[in-house]
Amino acid sequence: MNIEVTINGESRSIETEGHRRLLDVLREELGLVGTKEGCGEGECGACTVLMDGEPVNSCLVPVGQIQGTQLTTIEGMAGSDGLHIIQDTLVRYGGAQCGICTPGVALCAKWAVEKEPGASKERLRELLAGNICRCTGYQAIVDAVVAAQNSSESSHE
Amino acid sequence: MSEFLSPKDLPAALAARAAHPDYIPVAGGTDYMVASKDRLPPPGIINLFGLGALTGVTDLDGGGVRIGACTTYATLLGDARIANTFPLLRDACREVGASQIQARGTLGGNIATSSPVGDSLPPLLALDAVICVASSAGERRVAYEDFLVGYRKIDLAADELIVAIELPAPHVGAMQHWRKVGTRRAQSISKVMMAAVAHLDDGRIADIRIALGAVADRTVRARATEDALRGSAPSEEAAKRAREALRGEITPIDDLRSTAEYRLGVAENLVRRFVLSL
Ligand SMILES: Cc1cc2nc3c(=O)[nH]c(=O)nc-3n(C[C@H](O)[C@H](O)[C@H](O)COP(=O)(O)OP(=O)(O)OC[C@H]3O[C@@H](n4cnc5c(N)ncnc54)[C@H](O)[C@@H]3O)c2cc1C
Ligand code: FES
Ligand code: FES
Numbered sequence: 001m002n003i004e005v006t007i008n009g010e011s012r013s014i015e016t017e018g019h020r021r022l023l024d025v026l027r028e029e030l031g032l033v034g035t036k037e038g039c040g041e042g043e044c045g046a047c048t049v050l051m052d053g054e055p056v057n058s059c060l061v062p063v064g065q066i067q068g069t070q071l072t073t074i075e076g077m078a079g080s081d082g083l084h085i086i087q088d089t090l091v092r093y094g095g096a097q098c099g100i101c102t103p104g105v106a107l108c109a110k111w112a113v114e115k116e117p118g119a120s121k122e123r124l125r126e127l128l129a130g131n132i133c134r135c136t137g138y139q140a141i142v143d144a145v146v147a148a149q150n151s152s153e154s155s156h157e
Numbered sequence: 158m159s160e161f162l163s164p165k166d167l168p169a170a171l172a173a174r175a176a177h178p179d180y181i182p183v184a185g186g187t188d189y190m191v192a193s194k195d196r197l198p199p200p201g202i203i204n205l206f207g208l209g210a211l212t213g214v215t216d217l218d219g220g221g222v223r224i225g226a227c228t229t230y231a232t233l234l235g236d237a238r239i240a241n242t243f244p245l246l247r248d249a250c251r252e253v254g255a256s257q258i259q260a261r262g263t264l265g266g267n268i269a270t271s272s273p274v275g276d277s278l279p280p281l282l283a284l285d286a287v288i289c290v291a292s293s294a295g296e297r298r299v300a301y302e303d304f305l306v307g308y309r310k311i312d313l314a315a316d317e318l319i320v321a322i323e324l325p326a327p328h329v330g331a332m333q334h335w336r337k338v339g340t341r342r343a344q345s346i347s348k349v350m351m352a353a354v355a356h357l358d359d360g361r362i363a364d365i366r367i368a369l370g371a372v373a374d375r376t377v378r379a380r381a382t383e384d385a386l387r388g389s390a391p392s393e394e395a396a397k398r399a400r401e402a403l404r405g406e407i408t409p410i411d412d413l414r415s416t417a418e419y420r421l422g423v424a425e426n427l428v429r430r431f432v433l434s435l
Contacts, residue, residue, distance in 0.1 A: 001161050018161025019198050021190065041191050045257060054231070054260040060190040061261070062183060064161035065206055108256060130255025 005066045007032070008076025018064025022056075023047045025063045026073060034074035034103050038132070045131035048104035049073050055108045055130075074103035077110065086110050086148045095144035097135035105131045109145045113152065121146060160201035167210040170318060171293045173203050178315035184211075184227045185261035187254070188270045211265070211320060214238060220326030223289075226265025226319040234259065243324060245333035245352055246280045252337060253277070265319045271309050271375065278305075278376040279352035280335060281322060282368035289321040296320065308374040328364065331356040334431050338423050349420050351427040355386075355435055362386050362395075362435065367428060372407050372420050381406040382428060391435035399432060400425045 003014045007030070016025055023040075026032040026049070038046035040059050047058040050072040077084045086109050089095070096102040105128065112119065112127040119127065124145050125138065133141060162180070164170035174182065180201035183189050193199065205211055211227040214236050222238055230250045233239050240247050253276050254262060267277045268288065286301040290313060301322075304312045313319065327333065331354050339348035350370035356363055365386050367379040385402035389395040403425055 017159055017198065018204075019159045019193075019202055040194060042187055042254075042258060045255070048257060051260075055257050056261055057187075057257045060186050060257075062161070062186055062190065062202060062204070064163065064202065065183075065186070065204055067163060112256070127256050130257045 001064060003063065003067050005069055005071060007071045008073060014063075016063060018062055020063045021059050022049070022061040022063045022066060023058040026058060032073050032075050036100050036103055038100065043132070044101070045104040045108060046101055048107050048131065050107050050111060053111065055111045057130075072107065074106060077106060084110065085151055086113065086145065089144040089147040089151075090141070093140050093144035093147060095136055095141040101131055101133040101135075105133065105141055109141075109148070113145065113149050117149065117152070119149070124149075159198035161204065162201060163204045164208065167208065167291070167320070168293075170203060170205060170208060170211075171291055171316075174318055175293045175316045177201055177203070182269075182318060184263040184266045185229065187258050187262040188266055205265075205318070206261070206263075211318075217323060217325075221324050224264055224322045224324070226268075226321055227263045228265075230254070230259035230262050230264075231256075233264065242326065243280075243284060243333070245284060245335050245354065246277065246324075248335040249276045249280045249337075249350075249352065264322060268304075268322070269311060269313070269319060271305065271311050273308070273373070273375060274348050274350070274371050275376070276337070276350065276370075279350050279368040279370040281324075282376055282378055283333075283352035283354045283366045284324050284327065285366065287323040287325075288319060289323060290317050291320045292317045298323075302378055305375045305377075310375075327354060328356045332435060334434070336427050336430075338427070349423040349427065351424065351431070353428075353431045355431075357391070357435060361388055361390050362432075367431075369407070369424055372417075372424050377407075379403055379406060379428070386432060391432050393433070396429040396432040399428050403428060 001018045005012055026035050036046040038044035042057045042060045048055050049058045052069050086106050108128055108131050121142055162173050164173050180203050181199045182203045182205050184205045205227050211225045213225050215223045217223050230253050233250050267275045282301050288299050288301055288304045290297050306312050334353045337350045348371045352368045355365035365383050367383055370376045381402040382399045385398045
């Protein structure tokens with residue numbers, strides 16, 4: 001089937017079978033290998049991308065379902081003026097170590113901070129519970145997201 | 158070649174279902190994609206996600222709601238009517254998966270998979286849900302209890318789709334209660350779920366509906382237990398009678414005896430606590 005989709009702001013036309021996992025099409029057909037595979041079963045969040053702004057596990061999306069949607073992968077998170085604030089704080093606070101979970105964490109955190117700008121640490125942990133990290137113990141990730149939250153608050157003032 | 162169909166409306170979806178009974182309807186894909194992992198491609202997929210006629214919450218006359226089968230947990234959790242009128246369903250949905258699963262997983266998918274540990278199922282049963290099912294030949298409505306016909310089995314024909322779930326307005330002042338014991342990862346041993354709705358009249362239990370998950374091959378109403386409680390004041394004594402009734406109506410599975418005993422014990426405690434909280 002032919003799929004028309006906008007990925008990271010760019011219109012793409014993809015010819016593939018609709019039952020395939022979005023994750024595989026991103027990595028194998030489009031060269032967007034920033035999206036990682038962990039469990040392949042929806043448990044770990046390493047494959048998270050934003051679909052029409054919502055975080056989804058790309059290992060669970062049959063690619064036919066992206067027809068006409070807007071996708072953001074980790075490749076589209078940084079702007080022309082550098083890293084997204086969440087990418088920046090993840091680096092600065094040690095929220096990224098081996099890096100396997102990081103693309104998914106960064107995208108899910110971006111969604112969480114935009115959806116609930118005033119979310120408490122506890123609530124942030126809940127919103128990010130679908131992103132498993134074996135390295136950081138999560139504290140550094142939460143600290144990074146809180147720092148990003150605070151700095152985007154101050155930039156709105 | 159595996160075909161991928163994205164019907165534009167409900168009649169087109171039902172026509173596709175009639176023409177291709179071997180194609181798999183897929184809503185959020187959160188059950189289907191896990192189950193189909195490392196398998197050969199399906200003959201075809203009928204994509205239902207986002208289909209207007211199957212999505213969203215609408216008001217019914219008399220204060221109830223109609224929930225489209227493809228409504229996601231995220232949408233339900235953001236809906237004020239669900240939060241205000243059906244907190245039982247809201248509380249259960251809150252515990253489903255994480256953000257990513259809530260963004261795609263749908264109520265209809267949970268019902269169609271009909272896992273004995275499906276989280277939305279006991280609330281729907283306790284809230285007297287009616288399942289609206291359609292085929293090209295027309296629509297039918299089935300009480301949820303009758304829709305559950307066995308282990309992971311529902312009363313759905315190969316040319317039908319679940320279209321919506323209707324919830325009648327609960328009795329004014331009814332108490333709604335959701336409890337889940339045990340974690341999903343340990344589901345095979347320890348998970349027991351109870352959804353209960355009850356209201357008092359003059360200090361006595363006028364009506365009560367108790368639905369239990371993970372104590373039988375399917376989600377069940379504890380009807381004998383309800384009968385034992387109806388008309389009584391919510392006392393220790395009533396709770397004791399309820400406990401005996403529950404023992405009588407939930408049959409442990411032979412080769413899982415210790416597990417079944419454990420679950421029964423948990424279920425008894427859940428019922429007791431609900432009764433005493435009234
Ligand atoms: C990591 C993870 C965590 C999860 N956590 C939980 C949890 O905590 N609690 C819980 O209950 N579940 C959980 N689930 C299971 C799953 O997310 C839910 O059952 C969800 O509601 C399924 O909905 P879906 O739209 O994704 O279903 P799909 O995968 O799209 O479909 C599931 C089945 O239902 C059929 N179907 C779907 N819609 C219809 C329809 N309208 N008419 C007829 N047939 C239909 C499909 O053909 C398929 O057989 C989890 C799954 C994963 C991967
Ligand atoms: S790889 Fe998709 S959730 Fe783990
Ligand atoms: S940084 Fe290694 S898994 Fe999170």
